[in-house]
Amino acid sequence: MPRLKPSALLIGIIVCVPVLALHRLDLFDEMSGALLRLYRQPFHASDLHTVPLLQYAWHTGLAFLCAWVCLELPMQIQRFAFLFAITFTTVLMSPVLALSGVLFEPFSGILAALGAGLLGIAFSGTEKGRREHLFRQFFIGRINEDSYAELIHDHEPVHLTGKRDVTSLTCRILNSAELAAGHEPQSVELMSSAFLKAVSDFLVQQGAYLDICNSQGITVQFGFPVAREDHAQEACRVALALDKFLHELETEIDKRWLRRPVVGIALSSGPVLCGLIGHGAFQFYSVIGEPSEFSRRLCNMNGVYGSRLILATSTFAAVKTSVEVRPLELVATPGHTVLREVYELLGEKGSLTPEQATARDAFWEGVVALRQGDGLNAKAKLNKATLKDHDDPPLSYFLERAESLGKDKPHVVKSEQAS
Numbered sequence: 001m002p003r004l005k006p007s008a009l010l011i012g013i014i015v016c017v018p019v020l021a022l023h024r025l026d027l028f029d030e031m032s033g034a035l036l037r038l039y040r041q042p043f044h045a046s047d048l049h050t051v052p053l054l055q056y057a058w059h060t061g062l063a064f065l066c067a068w069v070c071l072e073l074p075m076q077i078q079r080f081a082f083l084f085a086i087t088f089t090t091v092l093m094s095p096v097l098a099l100s101g102v103l104f105e106p107f108s109g110i111l112a113a114l115g116a117g118l119l120g121i122a123f124s125g126t127e128k129g130r131r132e133h134l135f136r137q138f139f140i141g142r143i144n145e146d147s148y149a150e151l152i153h154d155h156e157p158v159h160l161t162g163k164r165d166v167t168s169l170t171c172r173i174l175n176s177a178e179l180a181a182g183h184e185p186q187s188v189e190l191m192s193s194a195f196l197k198a199v200s201d202f203l204v205q206q207g208a209y210l211d212i213c214n215s216q217g218i219t220v221q222f223g224f225p226v227a228r229e230d231h232a233q234e235a236c237r238v239a240l241a242l243d244k245f246l247h248e249l250e251t252e253i254d255k256r257w258l259r260r261p262v263v264g265i266a267l268s269s270g271p272v273l274c275g276l277i278g279h280g281a282f283q284f285y286s287v288i289g290e291p292s293e294f295s296r297r298l299c300n301m302n303g304v305y306g307s308r309l310i311l312a313t314s315t316f317a318a319v320k321t322s323v324e325v326r327p328l329e330l331v332a333t334p335g336h337t338v339l340r341e342v343y344e345l346l347g348e349k350g351s352l353t354p355e356q357a358t359a360r361d362a363f364w365e366g367v368v369a370l371r372q373g374d375g376l377n378a379k380a381k382l383n384k385a386t387l388k389d390h391d392d393p394p395l396s397y398f399l400e401r402a403e404s405l406g407k408d409k410p411h412v413v414k415s416e417q418a419s
Contacts, residue, residue, distance in 0.1 A: 007123060008071050012064035015116040019059050019108050023052075032105045039098050048103040055105065058093075059112040062086060066113045070120030083117045138276075138285050139225065142210040147226050160285055161275035166224050167235035167315060168268050168287070168295040169208065171199055171242065172217025174303040175262040183259075191257045195249070202245050206238045211286055219296060221287055224274055232269045232318035236345060239265055239309055264302030267345075268295040268312035294333060298342060305329075306393020309345035316341075322349045326360050327367050328394065344394060359385045367398060375405030 022028060032050065039048060066086060070079045090106040090113065097104040135151055143151075173179065173195060180188045192215065200213045200220075208220035222238070223231030246263050254260045272289030291314070298310045305328055312333070316325060324346040330339035346352065352360060366381030379402040385395055 008064060008068035008120070011067035011071075011116050011119045011123065012060075015067070015112055015119065016060045016063040019063070019112045019115075020056065023056065023059075023108060028105055028108050031107045032103060035094065035105055036103060039095070039103070047101050048098060049101065050103045054102070055108060058090075058104075059108045062090070062109050062113040063116040066117040067120045070117045071124055076121070079117065079121055083114060086113045086117075142204065142284075143225065144205050144207060147207060147209075150226050160225055162273070163271055164224055164227065164274050164287070165231065165270065166272050166274075166287060166291060167222040167231045167318075168211075168219060168291040169203070169222065169235050169239060169265065170217055170219045170267075170292075170295040170299040171203075171246075171263065171265045172296075172299055173261045174264045174300065176215075179259050179261060187257060191253060191259065191261075195253065195261065198249055199242070199246070202242060203238065206241065207234065208238060211292070217296070217299065219292060221292070224272075224287060225285060232267075232315050233322055235267050235269075235315070236311070236319050236323055237348075239267055239345060240347060243308060262303070263308070264299045264310070265308060266295045266298035266302065266310040266312070267315045268292075268298060269315040269318055290333070301329075301331075301342070305344070305397050307344045311343045311345050313340040313342065316343050323347070324349060324352050324357075324360065326363050326394075330371070355387060359387050363395060363398075366402065370398060370402055370405065373405065375402050378402040378405065 036048065066083065069082050073079045073082065087110050090109040094104045094106045135148070139148055139151070173192070176192070179191070196213055196218060200210050200218050203218065203220045204210050208222055209224050210218070211221050212219040222228060222235040228234060242265060246265075250261055250263065268291040270289065270291045272287040272291055274285065274287045276283055277286040277288070278284055291312075294312055298312060302308060302310055307328065310328065311319075311323075311325060316323075325343035326346060328342050328344050330341055333340050346356075346360065362381050363385035366378045366385060369378035369381055379399065382395060382399050382402055386392070
């Protein structure tokens with residue numbers, strides 16, 4: 001994240017170019033002559049010589065340094081204290097270098113330092129400067145450079161506290177307890193940290209806001225802090241890209257630590273309350289609402305079905321014309337009395353082959369029959385959803401349920417006949 005470096009670079013150029021021009025016009029020569037007369041007795045001025053490259057390097061370095069520091073420091077007293085220290089150091093360098101036979105005039109360096117510092121202070125007082133100081137402590141590392149720049153350069157007031165529609169994406173290792181059992185804590189720590197870093201970096205670069213990243217997994221938001229009308233579509237696109245990325249990451253972890261993580265991803269959309277949450281050093285922008293909580297719950301459900309990507313009803317309703325899905329289960333959701341369907345995300349619209357589409361339709365019919373209590377019909381439909389040389393854990397899960405339901409029904413019939 002660039003923070004304030006571009007602004008500091010611009011201010012440094014604005015300051016050091018005129019100072020260099022003054023050097024080339026010999027406007028500092030008279031000051032150097034005054035120093036030469038001052039040092040004549042104590043430092044044997046006849047032995048002093050100038051080093052132009054040192055003068056140029058010093059004032060150029062100070063211009064960029066003072067601009068950057070005065071932009072970075074949050075308090076005015078800190079900025080002026082720094083400028084005073086730099087001025088004092090520059091003045092002190094002149095007699096110190098004179099002891100070594102070098103005539104060093106400090107005036108150009110002081111001019112560059114004060115000029116760049118004051119411009120930095122003035123810039124930090126602008127709306128853009130205030131935004132940078134406010135946002136960088138909360139968003140550096142949590143959003144990508146494009147989103148950060150959009151926040152900073154937005155001409156309208158940025159409202160980060162209030163109601164917002166977002167899509168929450170949660171990703172976590174589902175078998176973390178199994179991976180941790182019987183292994184050295186240091187090894188588990190390294191593996192978990194490597195997973196969290198790789199996944200969070202990937203999601204941030206894809207445009208997500210990193211909300212949570214800890215031992216419970218990663219939760220990111222789409223549609224916050226930069227509002228997006230297409231947050232659900234963007235979240236699905238990133239989720240599919242993350243799925244491919246995770247296949248490579250799982251292989252790498254397996255080779256390095258000889259353990260294969262089982263990862264789940266879930267998405268949920270809807271209205272949330274967003275704002276600055278927490279206290280002191282633990283304060284950061286986050287969201288409160290059903291999408292974030294429900295996505296974490298759905299993520300764990302991947303461990304039940306053996307699925308990878310689960311969509312909440314709310315997300316599917318926003319993207320149903322642009323994705324391919326199949327149903328999984330009817331679940332209770334917070335704030336709703338009616339069970340709502342959740343789906344497995346298969347790919348973008350039109351990405352399925354004819355065989356895959358036929359299998360998906362058969363799977364759908366089988367799940368519906370299973371919900372109706374028709375185990376035999378469900379088994380027949382689900383068997384048609386089998387693809388050759390394709391491992392399908394959710395299909396196996398529902399086939400087992402269909403077989404179990406099919407076995408129970410004959411038993412009931414026999415009992416009725418016996419009675």
